[in-house]
Amino acid sequence: MSSKSVAVVGVTGAVGQEMLDVLETRDFPLSSIRPLASERSAGKTVQFKGEDLPIEVLGQDSFSGIDLALFSAGASISREYAPLAVDSGAVVVDNSSAFRMDPEIPLVVPEVNSGAIAGHQGIIANPNCSTIIMVVALQPIQELSPLTRIVVSTYQAASGAGAKGMDALRRELAGEQLDDSPFPHRLAGNLVPRIDVVQDDGYTKEELKMTLETRKIMGLGQVPISATCVRVPVERAHSESIQVSTESPLDISAIREAFEKAPGLQVIDDPHDDRYPTPLQAADQDDVFVGRLRQHPDEAATYDLWVVGDQIRKGAALNTIQIAEEL
Numbered sequence: 575m576s577s578k579s580v581a582v583v584g585v586t587g588a589v590g591q592e593m594l595d596v597l598e599t600r601d602f603p604l605s606s607i608r609p610l611a612s613e614r615s616a617g618k619t620v621q622f623k624g625e626d627l628p629i630e631v632l633g634q635d636s637f638s639g640i641d642l643a644l645f646s647a648g649a650s651i652s653r654e655y656a657p658l659a660v661d662s663g664a665v666v667v668d669n670s671s672a673f674r675m676d677p678e679i680p681l682v683v684p685e686v687n688s689g690a691i692a693g694h695q696g697i698i699a700n701p702n703c704s705t706i707i708m709v710v711a712l713q714p715i716q717e718l719s720p721l722t723r724i725v726v727s728t729y730q731a732a733s734g735a736g737a738k739g740m741d742a743l744r745r746e747l748a749g750e751q752l753d754d755s756p757f758p759h760r761l762a763g764n765l766v767p768r769i770d771v772v773q774d775d776g777y778t779k780e781e782l783k784m785t786l787e788t789r790k791i792m793g794l795g796q797v798p799i800s801a802t803c804v805r806v807p808v809e810r811a812h813s814e815s816i817q818v819s820t821e822s823p824l825d826i827s828a829i830r831e832a833f834e835k836a837p838g839l840q841v842i843d844d845p846h847d848d849r850y851p852t853p854l855q856a857a858d859q860d861d862v863f864v865g866r867l868r869q870h871p872d873e874a875a876t877y878d879l880w881v882v883g884d885q886i887r888k889g890a891a892l893n894t895i896q897i898a899e900e901l
């Protein structure tokens with residue numbers, strides 16, 4: 575890889591900070607790095623490779639001389655600035671929901687559909703975090719027999735709501751009553767079964783993202799997918815209970831073997847010995863973890879599994895940088 579000049583938009587956020595860490599630990603070939611955030615961060619610095627780098631305020635001219643722009647500052651910022659970055663000659667990898675369902679824009683999880691990157695016209699979209707974690711685990715099954723139905727319930731960490739989500743949970747756990755929480759109810763000691771905006775049909779936008787994005791990434795057409803997304807008082811790493819059906823019944827050992835060979839996936843599955851993935855164990859890890867694999871007792875072509883992944887890392891920053899590496 576030749577060295578690239580890289581801009582990180584939203585560098586002070588949960589995902590932006592993780593991007594710096596991933597760029598550093600994977601030794602991404604950088605000729606320069608430009609940390610960008612809002613006016614609130616003017617005068618502040620971020621640490622990268624032991625140096626304090628001054629944060630620049632995002633503006634129209636932020637992308638001159640930039641080869642690669644990694645966006646992680648929300649959909650409205652991406653809609654406004656990603657086209658400017660492309661006009662300046664940069665390739666954009668965008669973490670927000672702004673472009674994911676645009677049929678002209680590739681939506682990529684490298685373990686599943688890295689081939690889609692080749693068709694990009696300047697912007698590549700990084701999927702929703704819960705979707706990334708789910709498709710890494712479903713792809714090995716899809717390669718054995720086409721998927722015909724997916725039902726998923728998520729257990730999503732506070733940090734999925736960004737730095738302010740993590741901060742709110744910590745303060746609640748320390749006994750504070752908050753009036754500035756990003757969550758609709760107290761999260762400490764609780765579960766909140768509503769993430770993002772509720773649609774007319776009762777599903778939330780987060781649930782809709784899991785359905786539509788999974789179909790686009792895996793090429794599933796109109797395969798029925800239904801999600802229930804729940805916020806849980808866990809700091810970091812999302813967990814998912816997934817029930818999936820295939821066209822032909824598969825031997826459970828064949829699925830386990832496919833999981834063991836799959837890139838980016840680790841099997842932890844010995845429940846008699848209390849070995850299964852947990853969010854604490856998945857936090858800060860690159861891989862997605864799968865366990866509790868079972869064949870449905872009444873339907874041979876239906877399987878239940880438990881999947882956990884660090885949504886700031888594989889669900890956002892790492893996936894973005896893997897896309898950049900593929901580029």
Ligand SMILES: NC(=O)c1ccc[n+]([C@@H]2O[C@H](COP(=O)([O-])OP(=O)(O)OC[C@H]3O[C@@H](n4cnc5c(N)ncnc54)[C@H](OP(=O)(O)O)[C@@H]3O)[C@@H](O)[C@H]2O)c1
Nearest residue numbers: 584586587588589611612615646647648670734736737890
């Ligand atoms: N958290 C996750 O698990 C996760 C996973 C996948 C995808 N994502 C997506 O990634 C994006 C960022 O999420 P996050 O969790 O990192 O959020 P966050 O912690 O709240 O960080 C938001 C970042 O955006 C910057 N920003 C906000 N308004 C801006 C503006 N007007 N101009 C320039 N920068 C601005 C903030 O800078 P200041 O500090 O200067 O305000 C901060 O760096 C969102 O689109 C989110 O949906 C998040």
